[in-house]
C-alpha cells in the first residue's frame with residue numbers, strides 16, 4: 241500500500257475497537273468515564289438551554305452535542321453516549337428526577353408488589369430519543385472514534401429503584417436481597433431483560449461497543465456479589481453477544497475486589513474496567529490475559545494535576561500496557577476538574593513511547 245493510503249487507513253481505523261478485539265497497541269487508546277459533564281463550560285451552557293437533566297438526555301440534538309464536546313476538545317478515541325443509567329427505571333415507568341445538589345431521586349419501590357407495576361413492554365419505545373441520539377452520533381463522529389453505548393447493571397439499578405436515590409449503606413436494597421431472595425430475584429430478572437433490550441437497541445442504532453456500570457457491586461458481600469452482580473452480568477453478556485457477536489462488552493463491577501478474577505474468567509466480557517482501588521500490578525499479573533483491561537487512574541489526580549497526576553498516569557501506563565489496554569479513570573471525572581489537566585493527560589498518554597513493540 242502506498243504510504244499515503246496507509247496513513248489514511250490508519251487514521252480511519254478505530255484503535256479502541258481493535259484493542260477490544262484483542263489487538264495490542266503500543267500506545268493505548270484513551271477515553272474517560274464522565275468525559276462529558278459539568279467540568280466543561282460548554283456543557284454548562286448547553287445544560288442551561290436544555291432545561292432539566294432528563295430533558296437533556298431525551299433531546300437527541302442536545303445529547304449529541306454534549307457527547308461531541310469532549311471529542312472536539314480532547315480527541316478521545318471513544319465517545320460515550322450522553323445519557324444516564326436511570327433512563328431504564330424512567331422507561332419502566334418509575335418516576336425519576338434530578339435535584340441540584342442532591343443527585344438523582346426516584347419514587348422508591350416500597351414493596352415487592354411494586355415490581356408488578358413496572359412496565360417493561362414498551363420501554364424501548366419510550367426510550368426512542370436515546371437511540372435517535374446514537375444514530376445522530378454515528379453520523380457526526382470522526383471515523384476513527386468508537387461510539388460506546390452503555391447501561392447500568394441490574395444490581396446498581398435496583399439500589400436506586402429501592403432506595404429512591406443514592407445511598408451510603410444500601411440498607412433497604414440489601415435487606416430485600418437477603419431476606420427475600422426469590423422476590424428480589426424477580427426484580428433482578430426483569431432488569432436483566434430491560435438491560436439486554438436497552439443495549440441491543442443502542443447497537444441497532446449504531447453503538448460499536450458497550451459498557452455496563454455496576455457502580456455499587458462493592459456494596460455486596462461475596463456470595464451476594466456473585467448472585468446479584470456476576471451472575472446477572474454473565475447472563476446479559478451471553479444474550480447480547482449471541483445477538484451481536486461482533487460488539488465487544490466492557491464490564492465495570494466497581495469495588496468487586498478479588499471477584500475481578502471471576503469477572504475476567506467467567507463473565508464472557510471482552511473488557512474489564514478497573515476501579516482505582518485495585519493495584520495495576522496485581523491486575524496485570526492476575527487477571528486472565530484474554531480480557532482487555534481498562535483503567536484506572538484515580539479521578540482526583542485530574543483535579544490535582546501537575547507532576548502528581550503525571551507520575552500516577554505513567555505508573556498506570558507502565559504497569560498495564562504490556563497487554564491490550566485502554567487508558568481510563570477508576571471512576572468518573574468530577575465537576576471540580578480543570579479541563580487543562582484533562583488536555584495534559586491526553587497529551588501524556590498519546591505521546592507515551594514506553595510501550596513494547
Ligand SMILES: Cc1c2[nH]c(c1CCC(=O)O)Cc1[nH]c(c(CCC(=O)O)c1C)Cc1[nH]c(c(CCC(=O)O)c1C)Cc1[nH]c(c(C)c1CCC(=O)O)C2
Nearest residue numbers: 273274275276277320321322323324325343344453455572
Ligand atoms: C451511578 C450512575 C449514574 N449515572 C451513571 C452511573 C454509573 C457510573 C458511575 O458510577 O458514576 C452513568 C452516567 N451518567 C452520565 C453519563 C454520560 C456519559 C459520560 O460518561 O460522559 C454516564 C455514563 C451523565 C450524568 N449523570 C448525571 C450528571 C450530572 C447532572 C447535571 O448535569 O446536573 C451527568 C453529567 C447525574 C447523575 N446520574 C447518576 C448520579 C448518581 C448522578 C448525580 C451525581 C452527579 O451529579 O455526578 C446515576
